[in-house]
Amino acid sequence: MGALMVIFSLQKDQRRKRTDSVEDELELSAVRHRPEGLEQLEALTRFNRKELQILYRGFKNECPSGVVNEDTFKDIYSQFFPQGDASTYAHFLFNAFDTDKDGSVSFEDFVMGLSILLRGSVQEKLNWAFNLYDINKDGYITKEEMLDIMKAIYDMMGKCTYPLLKDDTPRQHVEIFFQKMDKNKDGVVTMDEFIDCCQNDENIMRSMQLFDNVI
Amino acid sequence: MASGVAAWLPFARAAAIGWMPVANMPMPIAPTEKNKRADELIVLNVSGRRFETWRNTLDRYPDTLLGSSEKEFFYNEETKEYFFDRDADVFRAVLNFYRTGKLHYPRSECITSYDEELSFFGIIPEIIGDCCYEEYKDRRRENQERLMDDDEDKKDAKLPNMTFRETMWRAFENPHTSTMALVFYYVTGFFIAISVLTNVVETVPCGATPNTKEVTCGDRYTVAFFCMDTACVLIFTVEYLMRLFAAPSRYRFMRSVMSIIDVVAILPYYIGLVMTDNEDVSGAFVTLRVFRVFRIFKFSRHSQGLRILGYTLKSCASELGFLLFSLTMAIIIFATVMFYAEKGSTSSKFTSIPASFWYTIVTMTTLGYGDMVPKTIAGKIFGSICSLSGVLVIALPVPVIVSNFSRIYHQNQRADKRRAQKMQKARLARIRISKTGSSNAFLHSKRNGLFSEALELTQLPYKMNLSDQSSIEEEQHLSKNQSLLESQHHHLLHCLEKTTNHEFADELCYEQSYLEGALQSYPSQSPSLSSQEGMTGTCCTRHTKRNHAPLPNSSILTCALSHTHPHHNLQELSTIHIQPLNTSRSSLNMRVDEPARLNCQSGTITTAIISIPTPPATTPESDAHPPPPGPALQNVVKVSAL
Numbered sequence: 001m002g003a004l005m006v007i008f009s010l011q012k013d014q015r016r017k018r019t020d021s022v023e024d025e026l027e028l029s030a031v032r033h034r035p036e037g038l039e040q041l042e043a044l045t046r047f048n049r050k051e052l053q054i055l056y057r058g059f060k061n062e063c064p065s066g067v068v069n070e071d072t073f074k075d076i077y078s079q080f081f082p083q084g085d086a087s088t089y090a091h092f093l094f095n096a097f098d099t100d101k102d103g104s105v106s107f108e109d110f111v112m113g114l115s116i117l118l119r120g121s122v123q124e125k126l127n128w129a130f131n132l133y134d135i136n137k138d139g140y141i142t143k144e145e146m147l148d149i150m151k152a153i154y155d156m157m158g159k160c161t162y163p164l165l166k167d168d169t170p171r172q173h174v175e176i177f178f179q180k181m182d183k184n185k186d187g188v189v190t191m192d193e194f195i196d197c198c199q200n201d202e203n204i205m206r207s208m209q210l211f212d213n214v215i
Numbered sequence: 216m217a218s219g220v221a222a223w224l225p226f227a228r229a230a231a232i233g234w235m236p237v238a239n240m241p242m243p244i245a246p247t248e249k250n251k252r253a254d255e256l257i258v259l260n261v262s263g264r265r266f267e268t269w270r271n272t273l274d275r276y277p278d279t280l281l282g283s284s285e286k287e288f289f290y291n292e293e294t295k296e297y298f299f300d301r302d303a304d305v306f307r308a309v310l311n312f313y314r315t316g317k318l319h320y321p322r323s324e325c326i327t328s329y330d331e332e333l334s335f336f337g338i339i340p341e342i343i344g345d346c347c348y349e350e351y352k353d354r355r356r357e358n359q360e361r362l363m364d365d366d367e368d369k370k371d372a373k374l375p376n377m378t379f380r381e382t383m384w385r386a387f388e389n390p391h392t393s394t395m396a397l398v399f400y401y402v403t404g405f406f407i408a409i410s411v412l413t414n415v416v417e418t419v420p421c422g423a424t425p426n427t428k429e430v431t432c433g434d435r436y437t438v439a440f441f442c443m444d445t446a447c448v449l450i451f452t453v454e455y456l457m458r459l460f461a462a463p464s465r466y467r468f469m470r471s472v473m474s475i476i477d478v479v480a481i482l483p484y485y486i487g488l489v490m491t492d493n494e495d496v497s498g499a500f501v502t503l504r505v506f507r508v509f510r511i512f513k514f515s516r517h518s519q520g521l522r523i524l525g526y527t528l529k530s531c532a533s534e535l536g537f538l539l540f541s542l543t544m545a546i547i548i549f550a551t552v553m554f555y556a557e558k559g560s561t562s563s564k565f566t567s568i569p570a571s572f573w574y575t576i577v578t579m580t581t582l583g584y585g586d587m588v589p590k591t592i593a594g595k596i597f598g599s600i601c602s603l604s605g606v607l608v609i610a611l612p613v614p615v616i617v618s619n620f621s622r623i624y625h626q627n628q629r630a631d632k633r634r635a636q637k638m639q640k641a642r643l644a645r646i647r648i649s650k651t652g653s654s655n656a657f658l659h660s661k662r663n664g665l666f667s668e669a670l671e672l673t674q675l676p677y678k679m680n681l682s683d684q685s686s687i688e689e690e691q692h693l694s695k696n697q698s699l700l701e702s703q704h705h706h707l708l709h710c711l712e713k714t715t716n717h718e719f720a721d722e723l724c725y726e727q728s729y730l731e732g733a734l735q736s737y738p739s740q741s742p743s744l745s746s747q748e749g750m751t752g753t754c755c756t757r758h759t760k761r762n763h764a765p766l767p768n769s770s771i772l773t774c775a776l777s778h779t780h781p782h783h784n785l786q787e788l789s790t791i792h793i794q795p796l797n798t799s800r801s802s803l804n805m806r807v808d809e810p811a812r813l814n815c816q817s818g819t820i821t822t823a824i825i826s827i828p829t830p831p832a833t834t835p836e837s838d839a840h841p842p843p844p845g846p847a848l849q850n851v852v853k854v855s856a857l
Binding site for chain 2: 054055057058061062077083113118125126129133150158165173176198208214215
């Protein structure tokens with residue numbers, strides 16, 4: 001009977017080893033990404049060497065494998081907004097950063113996006129914002145797309161707000177936005193309408209410069 | 216804010232540009248770094264071993280020693296490094312915590328030294344990562360048990376005024392406390408042994424005279440054995456009565472297993488005394504004598520091992536039950552098969568299925584007495600199958616029982632496990648609190664007004680930090696209380712508020728506005744707002760330490776913490792520290808002004824006062840009062856610096 005027990009336990013180990021090897025193979029094939037050299041990145045973006053170093057260190061610290069997939073991205077972004085649910089907005093942000101649409105944000109994507117946001121001209125920034133709002137990238141922002149974005153932003157506030165968030169607050173906000181932006185009242189906002197309108201709005205122009213000294 | 220992702224804060228702030236075209240209101244100014252220095256390496260000299268890290272790494276956790284200005288106390292001017300006279304090995308784990316955001320417990324370290332180092336560096340052990348937390352907790356428990364054992368030895372010192380009854384009970388339960396108890400312990404043990412021995416020897420045939428039958432010793436020396444028996448039973452009876460007298464709770468004592476064993480051990484004797492030498496009942500009388508063997512179980516008071524065995528069997532009841540059940544199934548099947556197989560053969564011992572049971576059991580347990588053997592070929596075939604499967608069926612549950620025994624023997628009992636579960640809940644609660652402390656910190660800084668004053672200057676261009684002195688002062692004042700990271704994070708949250716034109720509130724104001732909305736007892740918003748302004752200010756300056764808030768209604772709590780947390784955790788949270796609410800109106804009104812006196816300057820104080828009365832209040836008068844602090848006075852006193 002003792003022999004039976006020993007045999008039984010040995011069998012268990014064998015089975016475990018087999019599954020382990022399968023997992024190991026998966027791990028090896030997991031994406032490990034090494035970014036371009038510093039010089040290339042310096043040329044591609046508007047950061048200097050030191051800034052790139054700081055950025056990369058922070059990036060790699062959080063994602064040792066060198067790429068961020070959407071779940072990690074959502075996780076990281078949600079930690080800045082503890083009171084609400086930032087995952088929807090993080091999803092849109094992820095799509096905005098993942099310019100080559102390969103499902104992961106590498107350091108190049110990351111740093112190029114940041115370069116536009118922090119060192120780009122106002123035109124470029126507005127361009128980037130338009131791309132963020134235009135979910136299906138067809139060149140037009142429809143009311144539905146804007147509503148999705150708006151709901152995602154309001155979700156980040158969470159439930160405990162003052163005054164209380166009503167259900168149609170995002171919709172109202174979208175209406176205001178379209179009233180402002182949609183000049184020819186055709187129900188969609190094009191890139192030109194968007195940029196024109198923003199450039200004429202003092203508040204928006206001022207707030208675009210807000211984060212220039214972040215890095 | 217999760218300090219582990221501090222490096223991504225610049226990204227989050229840059230991404231906030233996405234909100235700007237949507238916002239209708241101007242954004243607040245960004246906090247600036249007054250002396251923006253390039254990230255520098257600082258050297259930490261711990262007992263001679265030098266560790267170097269970026270300053271930013273340490274700044275991630277501003278409420279620890281290394282992350283705050285407390286480390287300046289350890290700065291050595293000549294060598295331009297921070298010197299700590301502590302253990303360098305444990306410091307590795309501490310520093311890795313800053314680097315990776317996860318605290319690990321090095322298994323080679325002593326648990327007390329590790330705890331001391333953690334408390335020195337201001338890190339709470341609850342944030343040890345899940346990978347190491349089990350080990351940490353196990354070691355901690357072992358250590359505490361060891362300490363408790365030591366304490367128990369000390370505790371056995373006699374308390375000054377114990378009643379005679381209590382002394383007796385203590386003597387019975389802990390024999391090593393006094394000499395009398397020890398004597399009593401050994402005497403009873405001796406008599407139990409004597410009694411058992413007597414029972415055994417009684418049945419031995421001893422010395423037959425040549426022409427008469429063999430007689431047992433019991434029959435030969437009847438009087439001697441009777442006297443022996445009487446003496447033992449007397450001793451046991453006296454002992455039982457004394458225990459009954461000394462027991463703190465007689466009813467509980469009488470229900471306990473040991474007392475039942477005692478009673479069963481001595482009862483046969485008395486029954487035998489009472490009963491006369493009646494022929495009818497003498498048979499029953501003989502049976503009763505069997506029960507005398509239960510005296511051997513009295514030894515379990517003297518032996519710890521027996522008790523553990525008994526406990527194991529009790530707790531393995533389900534496995535034993537499974538064993539029994541599967542055996543029964545197999546026995547019935549095989550007995551039936553064997554019976555029908557052997558039906559044909561002549562002079563077969565397999566007269567009926569129940570008769571075959573005996574054969575099946577003997578075969579399956581590989582005993583094989585040989586008193587019943589199959590004679591037909593079919594019978595032999597099925598008999599061999601029976602013996603083979605018997606081995607398997609018995610081998611299956613036995614390892615489970617064995618592992619159960621070792622599990623119980625080494626690990627904690629059920630009560631300890633329940634305690635551990637409670638600890639786990641408390642630990643999760645503490646982690647959650649420290650995490651959500653960040654959202655509170657934001658609200659707190661807002662209400663402090665420092666932030667809002669800086670807001671007044673939104674008219675000026677943003678790149679004004681060089682030109683406007685007053686704003687710099689504000690920011691300096693602000694950054695006195697907050698690290699730069701925190702202020703940047705708060706600025707980000709503030710931008711979000713401006714974008715959506717709503718403000719963050721804690722669950723109190725949420726509940727309030729919820730009630731307002733539900734009751735709609737105000738003609739217009741403004742008078743209520745103004746009357747509540749002062750109150751709102753006070754109510755929101757109070758932090759609520761969640762685990763003290765005696766909120767009976769868990770639905771209120773659901774919005775308190777980020778609603779990504781599952782609901783049931785909050786339920787557990789509230790059940791840990793709930794105090795009964797006393798919602799008398801007078802006491803509620805009394806405590807309104809108390810919180811205003813609280814010191815809200817320090818960013819680290821949390822107090823616990825809030826209780827929300829169940830809302831039957833429909834009169835406007837009651838609504839005008841903010842949910843006043845509950846008169847759970849014990850909670851109010853506790854002010855703890857996190």
